Amino acid sequence: xxxxxxxxxxxxxxxxxxxxxxxxxxxxxxxxxxxxxxxxxxxxxxxxxxxxxxxxxxxxxxxxxxxxxxxxxxxxxxxxxxxxxxxxxxxxxxxxxxxxxxxxxxxxxxxxxx
Amino acid sequence: xxxxxxxxxxxxxxxxxxxxxxxxxxxxxxxxxxxxxxxxxxxxxxxxxxxxxxxxxxxxxxxxxxxxxxxxxxxxxxxxxxxxxxxxxxxxxxxxxxxxxxxxxxxxxxxxxxxx
Numbered sequence: 001x002x003x004x005x006x007x008x009x010x011x012x013x014x015x016x017x018x019x020x021x022x023x024x025x026x027x028x029x030x031x032x033x034x035x036x037x038x039x040x041x042x043x044x045x046x047x048x049x050x051x052x053x054x055x056x057x058x059x060x061x062x063x064x065x066x067x068x069x070x071x072x073x074x075x076x077x078x079x080x081x082x083x084x085x086x087x088x089x090x091x092x093x094x095x096x097x098x099x100x101x102x103x104x105x106x107x108x109x110x111x112x113x114x
Numbered sequence: 115x116x117x118x119x120x121x122x123x124x125x126x127x128x129x130x131x132x133x134x135x136x137x138x139x140x141x142x143x144x145x146x147x148x149x150x151x152x153x154x155x156x157x158x159x160x161x162x163x164x165x166x167x168x169x170x171x172x173x174x175x176x177x178x179x180x181x182x183x184x185x186x187x188x189x190x191x192x193x194x195x196x197x198x199x200x201x202x203x204x205x206x207x208x209x210x211x212x213x214x215x216x217x218x219x220x221x222x223x224x225x226x227x228x229x230x
Contacts, residue, residue: 004157033217042118042203043158045217046122058217103150103218105157 001026004106006091012112013081021076021109023091029104031094032074036060036087037108043090049074081113116141119127119203120221128229135224137178137204144208147171147220149186152201161169161189161202199228200215 025032031034033048035088045058050070063085074093078085091106120137127133139145146165150158162171167182176191187204204221 035217035220040222042220042222043218044220048217072163092158102163103158104149105159107155107157 003027004091004093004104006089006106008109009107010110012114013078014114015082017081019081021078021089021091021111022074023074023106024072025074025091025093025104026072027093027104028106029095030071032064032068033058033092033103034064034076035090035092036085038087039088046076046089050114051067069104076107078111085111085114086087086110086113116208118204118206118219119223120202120224122222123201123225124227125163125224126227126229130193131179131228133189133191133194133198133226135202135204135226137187137189137221139185139187139206141149141185141206141208143208145208147178147206148207149176149187149189149205150220152203152223154200154202155227156204159172164183166195194206194228196228196230202204 004025011015030051034046035043037043046064049055052068052071054068059072089109092103094103117140148163149161150163153159162173164171164180167180170179178187178189201223203223205218207218
């Protein structure tokens with residue numbers, strides 16, 4: 001199994017540009033989520049999904065959209081990039097919600113917005 | 115809301131030293147508690163967890179005990195190695211018992227540096 005994969009690894013955007021961060025998992029996990037990691041802030045939840053067709057907002061959802069058309073994929077869209085969105089983004093998945101469950105994290109995407 | 119507080123780093127130790135990284139939490143219910151580790155350039159990996167009071171999680175020589183009375187989940191290891199150098203995150207979730215699916219609440223992370 002490849003586990004959780006994320007593309008791209010690095011990205012530089014200009015303010016106002018849009019882009020999609022890709023996330024895929026091959027473990028047939030129902031639950032997937034996106035976090036951002038900022039220096040001195042730990043990780044903060046952006047959006048999550050409990051299954052195909054179902055998404056919900058986390059702690060810091062503004063400026064981001066998600067969709068879940070398949071179990072495997074959970075892309076994160078930046079609608080109009082801002083410098084405040086400069087961060088490292090991690091996708092995670094787990095078998096069924098967080099019922100004491102283990103989260104599997106991808107390697108991250110480092111995004112810089114100029 | 116829920117929160118996790120852990121000691122600021124970096125924490126620098128010599129090889130074979132005893133390690134303690136403090137973690138305390140605030141939660142309204144009965145959270146599950148986790149320690150995740152992030153090695154340079156990688157995503158987070160689950161190190162250990164505990165789902166109820168007095169449970170002890172352990173893995174790779176690391177241990178942490180869920181202390182409800184002190185709302186703490188301190189990470190310990192008796193003899194650290196250079197390969198333990200990483201960033202360690204304490205985290206919690208309250209969603210498991212009700213089957214909810216909120217995310218994890220993380221502390222800010224502690225950067226551990228082990229010198230030979």
